[in-house]
Amino acid sequence: xxxxxxxxxxxxxxxxxxxxxxxxxxxxxxxxxxxxxxxxxxxxxxxxxxxxxxxxxxxxxxxxxxxxxxxxxxxxxxxxxxxxxxxxxxxxxxxxxxxxxxxxxxxxxxxxxxxxxxxxxxxxxxxxxxxxxxxxxxxxxxxxxxxxxxxxxxxxxxxxxxxxxxxxxxxxxxxxxxxxxxxxxxxxxxxxxxxxxxxxxxxxxxxxxxxxxxxxxxxxxxxxxxxxxxxxxxxxxxxxxxxxxxxxxxxxxxxxxxxxxxxxxxxxxxxxxxxxxxxxxxxxxxxxxxxxxxxxxxxxxxxxxxxxxxxxxxxxxxxxxxxxxxxxxxxxxxxxxxxxxxxxxxxxxxxxxxxxxxxxxxxxxxxxxxxxxxxxxxxxxxxxxxxxxxxxxxxxxxxxxxxxxxxxxxxxxxxxxxxxxxxxxxxxxxxxxxxxxxxxxxxxxxxxxxxxxxxxxxxxxxxxxxxxxxxxxxxxxxxxxxxxxxxxxxxxxxxxxxxxxxxxxxxxxxxxxxxxxxxxxxxxxxxxxxxxxxxxxxxxxxxxxxxxxxxxxxxxxxxxxxxxxxxxxxxxxxxxxxxxxxxxxxxxxxxxxxx
Amino acid sequence: xxxxxxxxxxxxxxxxxxxxxxxxxxxxxxxxxxxxxxxxxxxxxxxxxxxxxxxxxxxxxxxxxxxxxxxxxxxxxxxxxxxxxxxxxxxxxxxxxxxxxxxxxxxxxxxxxxxxxxxxxxxxxxxxxxxxxxxxxxxxxxxxxxxxxxxxxxxxxxxxxxxxxxxxxxxxxxxxxxxxxxxxxxxxxxxxxxxxxxxxxxxxxxxxxxxxxxxxxxxxxxxxxxxxxxxxxxxxxxxxxxxxxxxxxxxxxxxx
Numbered sequence: 001x002x003x004x005x006x007x008x009x010x011x012x013x014x015x016x017x018x019x020x021x022x023x024x025x026x027x028x029x030x031x032x033x034x035x036x037x038x039x040x041x042x043x044x045x046x047x048x049x050x051x052x053x054x055x056x057x058x059x060x061x062x063x064x065x066x067x068x069x070x071x072x073x074x075x076x077x078x079x080x081x082x083x084x085x086x087x088x089x090x091x092x093x094x095x096x097x098x099x100x101x102x103x104x105x106x107x108x109x110x111x112x113x114x115x116x117x118x119x120x121x122x123x124x125x126x127x128x129x130x131x132x133x134x135x136x137x138x139x140x141x142x143x144x145x146x147x148x149x150x151x152x153x154x155x156x157x158x159x160x161x162x163x164x165x166x167x168x169x170x171x172x173x174x175x176x177x178x179x180x181x182x183x184x185x186x187x188x189x190x191x192x193x194x195x196x197x198x199x200x201x202x203x204x205x206x207x208x209x210x211x212x213x214x215x216x217x218x219x220x221x222x223x224x225x226x227x228x229x230x231x232x233x234x235x236x237x238x239x240x241x242x243x244x245x246x247x248x249x250x251x252x253x254x255x256x257x258x259x260x261x262x263x264x265x266x267x268x269x270x271x272x273x274x275x276x277x278x279x280x281x282x283x284x285x286x287x288x289x290x291x292x293x294x295x296x297x298x299x300x301x302x303x304x305x306x307x308x309x310x311x312x313x314x315x316x317x318x319x320x321x322x323x324x325x326x327x328x329x330x331x332x333x334x335x336x337x338x339x340x341x342x343x344x345x346x347x348x349x350x351x352x353x354x355x356x357x358x359x360x361x362x363x364x365x366x367x368x369x370x371x372x373x374x375x376x377x378x379x380x381x382x383x384x385x386x387x388x389x390x391x392x393x394x395x396x397x398x399x400x401x402x403x404x405x406x407x408x409x410x411x412x413x414x415x416x417x418x419x420x421x422x423x424x425x426x427x428x429x430x431x432x433x434x435x436x437x438x439x440x441x442x443x444x445x446x447x448x449x450x451x452x453x454x455x456x457x458x459x460x461x462x463x464x465x466x467x468x469x470x471x472x473x474x475x476x477x478x479x480x481x482x483x484x485x486x487x488x489x490x491x492x493x494x495x496x497x498x499x500x501x502x503x504x505x506x507x508x509x510x511x512x513x514x515x516x517x518x519x520x521x522x523x524x525x526x527x528x529x530x531x532x533x534x535x536x537x538x539x540x541x542x543x544x545x546x547x548x549x550x551x552x553x554x555x556x557x558x559x560x561x562x563x564x565x566x567x568x569x570x571x572x573x574x575x576x577x578x579x580x581x582x583x584x585x586x587x588x589x590x591x592x593x594x595x
Numbered sequence: 596x597x598x599x600x601x602x603x604x605x606x607x608x609x610x611x612x613x614x615x616x617x618x619x620x621x622x623x624x625x626x627x628x629x630x631x632x633x634x635x636x637x638x639x640x641x642x643x644x645x646x647x648x649x650x651x652x653x654x655x656x657x658x659x660x661x662x663x664x665x666x667x668x669x670x671x672x673x674x675x676x677x678x679x680x681x682x683x684x685x686x687x688x689x690x691x692x693x694x695x696x697x698x699x700x701x702x703x704x705x706x707x708x709x710x711x712x713x714x715x716x717x718x719x720x721x722x723x724x725x726x727x728x729x730x731x732x733x734x735x736x737x738x739x740x741x742x743x744x745x746x747x748x749x750x751x752x753x754x755x756x757x758x759x760x761x762x763x764x765x766x767x768x769x770x771x772x773x774x775x776x777x778x779x780x781x782x783x784x785x786x787x788x789x790x791x792x793x794x795x796x797x798x799x800x801x802x803x804x805x806x807x808x809x810x811x812x813x814x815x816x817x818x819x820x821x822x823x824x825x826x827x828x829x830x831x832x833x834x835x836x837x838x839x840x841x842x843x844x845x846x847x848x849x850x851x
Contacts, residue, residue: 379630398784401784
């Protein structure tokens with residue numbers, strides 16, 4: 001178990017008050033009223049925006065305003081994603097502990113929330129710095145946005161204060177509210193914490209998506225006065241869903257990395273077993289949220305295309321097409337590391353050996369899907385290769401570069417990752433029901449039928465019918481995947497009810513390399529979020545608010561892919577370094593009688 | 596006899612490499628070297644992951660390597676292996692860095708994003724709603740439609756086929772002198788994925804007329820608005836789809 005160290009009240013007090021101070025600072029900044037000269041401009045906000053160009057941007061010698069805002073916003077988002085996600089699965093785990101009457105879940109949930117609380121302070125700090133740099137460098141844009149969204153600022157800040165209070169009450173009330181009705185109150189606080197967190201996220205998403213797909217404004221930029229239209233713009237809900245799911249997956253992966261960090265430094269078998277279980281649980285959360293994530297991403301992208309063909313093509317086929325190849329590589333790394341961790345975990349019990357021969361086949365299929373997933377439609381080629389092939393498109397690989405092939409690949413990759421989980425789950429179980437053979441055959445049949453159906457839908461509707469059906473066919477593909485997973489899980493649950501155990505699960509019996517897979521999972525997620533966040537934002541190109549407010553600064557150009565990946569990589573290194581520091585601090589805290 | 600782990604790893608890696616080289620030998624369509632590098636990197640990673648998923652597998656793969664470097668009396672084998680690995684790395688590095696007269700690989704935007712609107716033929720076209728005005732004849736007046744397709748074919752062979760080829764496969768007389776190569780229209784992965792308004796924009800404005808949003812996009816395509824009338828461009832587009840058996844991309848399903 002962790003080594004207890006004296007708990008200092010000073011750090012806690014600082015942690016409590018810092019967010020409040022930062023809130024006050026943000027409030028002061030947000031309360032800066034609109035410039036009277038701009039308000040009186042008959043051309044409306046956009047006209048005022050363009051007319052007052054000398055005052056739209058501020059410069060500080062030696063500071064690149066775009067990179068400053070970019071990095072601070074990204075760091076704020078990473079921490080925010082983490083602190084929004086963790087309470088969600090902490091609450092589920094706490095409830096599971098109560099329902100199963102298992103103290104282990106409660107202890108684990110507490111350790112998760114402890115990690116989140118430390119990160120919360122940094123989230124607030126980066127949020128305040130972000131507000132400050134935005135006001136400092138982009139006053140014109142902030143004033144324009146404030147004119148439209150100022151009614152949302154007060155609820156945002158109020159929610160932030162409530163969330164803050166809930167988080168600290170939830171975290172510091174854990175011990176005193178452990179039993180009886182107090183536990184229910186404690187879970188109620190957890191529920192409120194989650195609700196306020198989600199509300200904060202959706203408000204911020206409204207501001208962000210308004211900049212991509214503005215609603216409630218005229219072409220001139222003049223605000224119609226209909227705030228709801230500005231909030232409920234075409235990309236708001238797709239981004240809400242995508243971010244919520246991605247946050248859960250990301251939060252799970254960071255906690256898994258923490259578990260790996262503690263596992264590798266564990267001083268006893270008991271400690272190693274505890275952090276192995278924590279890593280397994282966190283990886284499960286990350287993978288469970290990762291599996292449906294491509295579907296949410298597909299919806300968001302389809303909505304981007306529907307809103308603006310130009311933004312859609314810029315995103316997937318234009319200058320950001322190559323970043324999507326990097327994205328595909330990182331997603332492949334996520335799937336591979338999550339699977340590898342499950343494969344290594346099969347050796348925790350003796351019964352797992354029955355399934356290890358299947359690993360190579362699963363690996364082969366996932367690798368194949370992975371290669372299709374990142375095959376570009378128009379690969380980089382030397383002139384001699386272009387001549388040999390006879391054009392820009394490879395006759396064999398070209399069709400694999402289109403979305404139908406990628407949809408087939410990602411759905412099958414998800415199904416086989418689920419298969420890894422299924423085999424891992426039953427590694428120390430032996431079904432005792434009479435219909436065991438029939439049940440397993442039914443699972444195999446469902447699985448095979450799903451793979452065939454996904455392939456048929458992708459090939460037929462993707463390549464042999466009008467393209468209007470191409471996008472539509474992804475829906476039955478997703479439904480097939482979800483139904484197959486649901487059906488196999490349901491059969492598995494009944495099949496292994498009252499199953500014979502082939503031996504104990506030896507928590508802690510995991511090789512060190514499996515823990516590095518968990519670290520890779522967290523780093524890949526972080527990097528991926530940074531890169532895709534950049535792409536989502538950068539497809540606006542030289543617009544602050546797409547099609548309405550033009551970026552007239554010296555930094556309006558789209559950075560090269562190399563430059564962008566360098567900035568995101570620096571951000572990733574800074575974030576991971578701060579997270580490791582949080583891991584270190586958390587490891588030094590006393591256990592407070594819970595761990 | 597079971598194959599030793601390191602040998603199995605080497606054989607699987609070589610097999611993966613040969614599979615990637617097969618299209619070049621069998622169908623004369625080599626996999627581009629940039630993709631071979633990418634594919635091979637992940638093939639090696641997946642082979643390593645699959646082989647080290649269990650303790651026994653890890654021992655089988657790395658046990659002989661550890662023994663080679665740790666056990667006494669294996670000096671000759673050790674030095675041979677070290678030399679062979681270093682020589683292979685040197686050869687691969689030399690092959691990749693060897694100076695060549697060939698033009699370097701250039702990352703570019705192959706699929707430029709269209710602007711919202713386009714000015715041509717004395718008016719403004721909204722590309723998000725623009726449709727081929729002759730397309731409705733396919734149902735309303737099939738005979739006239741066929742005539743327009745035939746006229747589109749004539750226009751194509753008078754103007755476009757020099758680069759795009761008689762089979763519409765991007766292999767015209769001038770194609771080999773152009774980099775990037777002209778677009779092929781045959782197959783289901785080029786114009787079948789595009790709307791007619793997109794083709795209209797690319798034909799009318801060509802490479803020179805690409806908007807700021809579409810940079811960098813190299814293209815030697817002429818801007819045909821100076822040479823073809825608006826209806827001639829639409830007729831060529833009809834021909835491109837009819838000849839290749841493709842249907843243009845639509846955002847909504849047609850009623851009826």
